[in-house]
Amino acid sequence: MIRLNTAQRLALNLDSHIVIDAGAGTGKTSTIVDxxxxxxxANDQRATRILPKPARAPSIGGGMVTAPASERTNLQDWDGLLPSEVVLLTFTNRAADEMKDRLRRTISRIRPGPLGEDSKHRYDPRVKSQGFIEQLLTLLEDAPIGTIDSFLSQLVSPYRGKLGDALSRENVSDAARAILVETSLRTIWRLASDRSRIGDAVDAGIPAHIATEVLSARDRVAQHYSGRTSASRVLRALVGKSVFVEESSRKVMDEEGNVDRDKLLAMIMSSIEEADIDEQAERVQKIIRVVFETIKECIQTPSASGWAAETRMACLEELDRTGPPTDSWGKLCWMGHVLTCTVSPTTLxxxxMRHFPRLKLPSDEWEAGIRSFADIKDANLKALYKTTLxxxxxxxxxxxxDELGSMVLHFVRMAILLGESEPPQVPDDWSKPIIALEMNIPERLENPNKHHHFSLEAEIQNLRDLHLLHLGFQGVIKNLKQRDEVHDFDDIQRLAGDLLLANCPEVCRTFYHPSVQQALDSIDQNSPWRDDHIHRALDVISNLEKNRNLAGEAASRLEAMRADIESRHLLLGQIRRRFRAFIIxxxxDNSPLQWRLLSRLWGPREVREEDGPRADTPWEPTVCYVGDVKQSIYAFRQAEVTGF
Incomplete structure (x- = not known):
């Protein structure tokens, strides 16, 4: 390894998880290969010290192994990792082929001998015979080196029967997938709404039990988005993120398939840090307080009874006096009230945004409640007011x-749109600058010059409609894929999630009790490698076994449910045991879903009697991330640089 620089040497640390931020031209590929x-x-590394060896064949024959048996190594005794135990993931097939080719060429140069390198060979004292190099090269052919999609496909392939899947082995091309999507869209819009022809929808692939609801939802969605063209754009986007849509739906819907208002708001709030909201609210309050005091000093002081009621000045005084609430959603609403009070309504x-337009509070049917800036007689006060404002x-x-404000503003505006509270001290006849519409859009708007948005109830109904339409769309596209005998990476990721128990397996949803499904769907998003949700599901079954009247018609299946979950959990442990190192x-360019699926392989593996105690570590295999935060080319697959 004498040809590596200091940074590259550090990247060869096998005793801990490591993140390598490396741009083009830094020797990244060579470092990964090494x-x-x-x-x-290496016979002494983190993976060999804390993880047991998976099942290994003692020897291999054929392939590139031409050395006599006496020069081959008994693979069961080899203390390093074998190629089948090291997962190397890239994000294009070309990159995977290049990586495997570089590995072949580099390994083929290794010879037994004192550590060193010349123009032809690398010498390593850990290699005792050339026969072992031939064994490595043979094992390399079947090593898990490839794209994440190909890796997951190979992972689920032996277990498709257990997952209730009968997909073909042919992966649909990008061009063919685009045609499938457009064909499905045309099919969805072409179906008649007439109940007497609901069989056409079922024949097209829409599940029979929701076919009527799907067609009704389709018509409402078309109205919501002002026509089929706009609605189709939304549907195309949903299809491109189908696994994400399904996971999100489970988070915000109740057991009846309805969007839960509280869950929806909780999901919105989970996307922003509480500390960011606190910091922005503090910044806003600090500035507003100075403005408020300046107005009192330079323009007008309140009367003995306070500021004129139902005015913006009275609102500003109350917002300043009470300050932001303690909860995060309340803080967002408070900042929304501040903006509504102080920003020109047309720019909200x-x-x-235009804050304090023309250096004063806006005034419409909600009056400012203070004298005009022009009424200041004292030149010094006027100059002070003008400079300060x-x-x-x-x-x-x-x-x-700025970066913080722009991000928080997005959520503040959601609070303005979805929040039910109004700013304090608004007159009874005041209409919000943004008017909420119900689901049924009126033919004519009463205030066409105002901004309009759908009410929270209308948005909840629209989310349910989109979910129904998405389910129907997935049914149609699945029907077309079965007809053409193809599948895509969404299908593979969905099956991988079922196999790795990232959620309740789809094939089990008609068998498991709803509370068991809910437990399995409650994986910790921040620590997805943990199996707490599986243990919760087993605890739910234990409680149902003690109170069988709560299980209803599923009471007779509780023992079978437990056995099924335990067998799937055992299988997961066995799959995890196969891999002892990951290099990504x-x-x-990983999406959050891909991170979650991969990390499911980093949790507790099967432990056998001969293995000794389990390692006390959250991630059992040794994990190495390699990437460049300045370059992300897979945003179309919901990749997030922030996850790296």
């Missing part, structure tokens, strides 16, 4: 347009 080979040859949802207006624009190239 790390893989180190995993193969614009890219650039300009400065604070610029600060407000700054804190709402172009890690910045």
């Amino acid at each position: 790390r893989v080979i180190e995993h193969y040859l 949802m614009a890219k650039e 300009k400065e604070k207006t610029a600060e407000l624009s700054g804190i709402w347009s 190239d172009e890690a910045q």
Whole structure:
């Protein structure tokens, strides 16, 4: 390894998990190749110290192994990792082929001897015979080196019967998938709404028990998005993220398939850090307090009874006096009230908001409640007011347009749209600058000059309609894929999630009790390698066994449910046992779902009597991320650089 620089040497640390941020031209591929080979040859590394050996054949024959048996190594006795135990993932087939080719060429150069390198060979004292190199090269042919899709496909392939899947082995091309999507769209829109022809929808692939609801939802969605063209764009986007849609739906829907309002708001709030909301609210309050005090000093002081009721000034005083609430959603609503009070109504949802237009509070049917800036007689006070308001207006624009403010503003505007509370001190005849519409859009708007949005109830109904339509669409596209005998990577990821118990397996949903399904669907998103949700499901079964009246018609299946979950959990442990190291190239291009599926393989593996105590570590295999945070080329697959 004498040809490696210091940074590359550090990247060969096999005693801990490691993240390598490496751009183009930094020797990343060479370093990955050397790390893989180190995993193969090092007999003292984290993986060999804490993880038991998986099942191994003592020897292999054929392939590139031409050395006599006396020069071959008994693979059961080899203390390093074998190629089948090291997962190397790239994100294109071309990159995988290149990586495997580099590994072949590098391994074929290794010879027994003192550590060193010349123009033809690399010498390593850990290699005792050339026969072992031939064995490595043979094992390399079937090593898990490839794209994440091919890896998951190979992973689920032996277990498709257990997963209730009968997909073909042919993966649909991108061009063919686009045609399938468009064909499915045309099919969805072509189906008649007439109940007497509901059989046509079922024949097209829409599940019979929701066919009527799907067609009704289709018509409402078309109205919601002002026509089929816009609705089709939304549907195309959903199909491109079908696994994500299904997971999200499980998070926000109750057992009856209805969107739960509280779960929806909780899901929205899970996307933002509480500390970010707190910091932004503090910044807003600090500036608003200065503005409020400046108005009192330079323009007008309140009367003995306070500011005129139902005015913006009275609102500003109350918002300043009470300050932000303690809860995060309340803080977002509070900031929304501040913006509604102080920003020009026509720019409240614009890219650039106008804070304190013309250096004063806006005034419409909701009056400002203070004298005009022009009424200030004292030149010094007028100058002070003008200077302060300009400065604070610029600060407000700054804190709402920087990285933190832009992100929080997105959620503040959601609070304005979805929140039910109004700013304090608004008059009875005041209409919000953004008017909520119910699901049924009126033919004519009463206030066409105002911004309009759908109410929370209408949005919840639309989410349910989109989910129903998505289910129907998936049924149609599945029907077409079965007709053409093809599958795509969404199908593979869905099956992988079922196999790795990232959720309740789809094939089990008609068999498991709803509370067991719910437990299996409650995986910890922040620690998806843990199996707590599986243990919760087994605890649910134990409780149902003690109170069989709560199990209903599923009472007779409780023992079978337990046996099925335990067998699937045991299988998961056996699958995990096969892999002792992971190297993920172009890690910045992983989607959250892909991270979750991969990390399911890092949890507790099967432990046998001869293995000794289990290692006390969250991630059992040694994991290495390699990527470049400045380059992400797989955003179309919901890749997130922030996950790297």
